[in-house]
Amino acid sequence: MEFLIITAVKLALVLFVFMTTLAYLQWVERKVIAHVQVRMGPSRVGPHGLLQPLADVIKLITKEGVMPPHVNSFFYLAAPFFAVFMALISISIIPFGTSLTIPAFTLAGATYGPYKTMMELADVNVGILLILAVSSMGVYGIALAGWSSNNKYSLLGGLRSSAQMISYELPLSLAIAAPLLSAGTLSLRGIADSQIGYYLGFIPRWAIFQMPFPQIFSFIIFMIAAFAETNRIPFDLPEAENELVAGFHVEYSSMTFAAFFMAEYANMVTVCSVATLLFLGGWQPLWPATLGSDFIAPLIMFGAGAICFYHGIYPARPFDRITLPVFGVVFFGLAGVLAFPPTVPILMPLFWFLAKLCFLLFVFIWIRATLPRFRYDQLMAFAWKFLFPVALANLLITGFLVALFD
Amino acid sequence: MDLFFFLLFAFIAVVCAINVVLQTHPISSALSLVGVMGSLAVLYLMLGAEFIAMAQMIVYAGAIMVLFVFVIMLLNAGAEKRKGSSLTSQIFGIPAIIALFVLLCLSALKWFPSSDLVKFGDFSGGGAQPFGYALFTDYLLPFEVTSLLILIAIIGAIVLARKEID
Numbered sequence: 001m002e003f004l005i006i007t008a009v010k011l012a013l014v015l016f017v018f019m020t021t022l023a024y025l026q027w028v029e030r031k032v033i034a035h036v037q038v039r040m041g042p043s044r045v046g047p048h049g050l051l052q053p054l055a056d057v058i059k060l061i062t063k064e065g066v067m068p069p070h071v072n073s074f075f076y077l078a079a080p081f082f083a084v085f086m087a088l089i090s091i092s093i094i095p096f097g098t099s100l101t102i103p104a105f106t107l108a109g110a111t112y113g114p115y116k117t118m119m120e121l122a123d124v125n126v127g128i129l130l131i132l133a134v135s136s137m138g139v140y141g142i143a144l145a146g147w148s149s150n151n152k153y154s155l156l157g158g159l160r161s162s163a164q165m166i167s168y169e170l171p172l173s174l175a176i177a178a179p180l181l182s183a184g185t186l187s188l189r190g191i192a193d194s195q196i197g198y199y200l201g202f203i204p205r206w207a208i209f210q211m212p213f214p215q216i217f218s219f220i221i222f223m224i225a226a227f228a229e230t231n232r233i234p235f236d237l238p239e240a241e242n243e244l245v246a247g248f249h250v251e252y253s254s255m256t257f258a259a260f261f262m263a264e265y266a267n268m269v270t271v272c273s274v275a276t277l278l279f280l281g282g283w284q285p286l287w288p289a290t291l292g293s294d295f296i297a298p299l300i301m302f303g304a305g306a307i308c309f310y311h312g313i314y315p316a317r318p319f320d321r322i323t324l325p326v327f328g329v330v331f332f333g334l335a336g337v338l339a340f341p342p343t344v345p346i347l348m349p350l351f352w353f354l355a356k357l358c359f360l361l362f363v364f365i366w367i368r369a370t371l372p373r374f375r376y377d378q379l380m381a382f383a384w385k386f387l388f389p390v391a392l393a394n395l396l397i398t399g400f401l402v403a404l405f406d
Numbered sequence: 407m408d409l410f411f412f413l414l415f416a417f418i419a420v421v422c423a424i425n426v427v428l429q430t431h432p433i434s435s436a437l438s439l440v441g442v443m444g445s446l447a448v449l450y451l452m453l454g455a456e457f458i459a460m461a462q463m464i465v466y467a468g469a470i471m472v473l474f475v476f477v478i479m480l481l482n483a484g485a486e487k488r489k490g491s492s493l494t495s496q497i498f499g500i501p502a503i504i505a506l507f508v509l510l511c512l513s514a515l516k517w518f519p520s521s522d523l524v525k526f527g528d529f530s531g532g533g534a535q536p537f538g539y540a541l542f543t544d545y546l547l548p549f550e551v552t553s554l555l556i557l558i559a560i561i562g563a564i565v566l567a568r569k570e571i572d
Contacts, residue, residue, distance in 0.1 A: 125533055129460035136468025140440070140475070147433065147479045155479065162476040166469065186534050
């Protein structure tokens, strides 16, 4: 019973936070790309366009869902559902921190004992394989959407996406296999725990720095393959709008269209979490707590609050006089919570995990704003003639060195 | 609980397997086959063989069937045209299938007495580590022979598919 209640609460919390993240990720993406291209980005709905995701969601829900007469209706409706389903499964096994203990408390005369729970929905002992399995099933959503639309552009998009995802799954899996050799487990929590500790007292034992062979090449290969697996620029051939109109989702509108967007962003968050756990040490800080890594989080929040107040006092736009001090107060509050000693063992792992995750998500958006799209034959040649041999060589060297030194 | 999930996924597997034959469109058949493989993976998981379950999903449902679907989509195969079946198969088809299944069940019950039935969760060594040990110690020869076979198949595919260079 206790287990069921705790799990239900965690489920609701993770689902709420994850859905909000997906909605706001798009706002962040539009803002970042706008600033890279020296524009303002969304700024009409709410202060700094902060209510834009809400407006987008309302717009997408209330729009008419058009189903063209020439589609295969069963697969046409099943495809977006399948894509979202597969994208949301993976997040349930991602650990995002250490354990959380709620001390015993008394409510209405009855005492409820101390509850201890791990910060994840489920710890699966073949977690990384489950993520690979789910991501390889995800291609059906896109391929079926392209095929069932009965439209030559969407069919081409679906074909491209199947070919691309099969090809890039190979370097992706090989890049994952290399750090697993030194971690010695398939459980995501176990992999993160195998990276605890520091060399010489300050170099973290993250997989990208870990002896005997630093996994920095695996990390780069993994990130490149992850771009292809999530159909992001520079590998967004399945939805290349200047060749295929909109690729596999040409015929989709309203909520079914939104479903594909949601699946894309959910996949992005998942691959970034996996990269964080596999290569960047999960929730291990960049330098040890004895050298003061616990103070960096409140310091960043305090700095952000101070900048907000400064720009509130010297506003660039009339509205900033009201909105920016409010954000400043929020940041100061966060700084206070993060500096409050009892919360440190719970919030610090969460902070470091989220910091790495956000950095990787920012890299995804940054590259979208920077790089042009590949040509299709270049994409395939790159996967098979360069990425695959390099990943194979990396795996061989890692295996040899692990066997030699362990 | 175990029995409920076993019955559920066994039912899904059987329904999907029948659907593979009944559907006229190749894509529907291929996706029913994916359903069979997914439910088989769940059954492996319930037996305690997590690694095999995940390998089943990654290799069969995620790679081989994607290729099937890809080829069907690429060739744009249309729906199968049904010809009327012969009078013999119309009359004797279903009774013959039922008789065959009854025979199969009876012989299975006769040859494998119920004393050594497999229980759920019997296997504790279904993770990747015991699996790898078994593969590289007890079953090394079959493993190597299989990999050689796959290598030959790959080389054959390349020889057949390459362009003729004069």
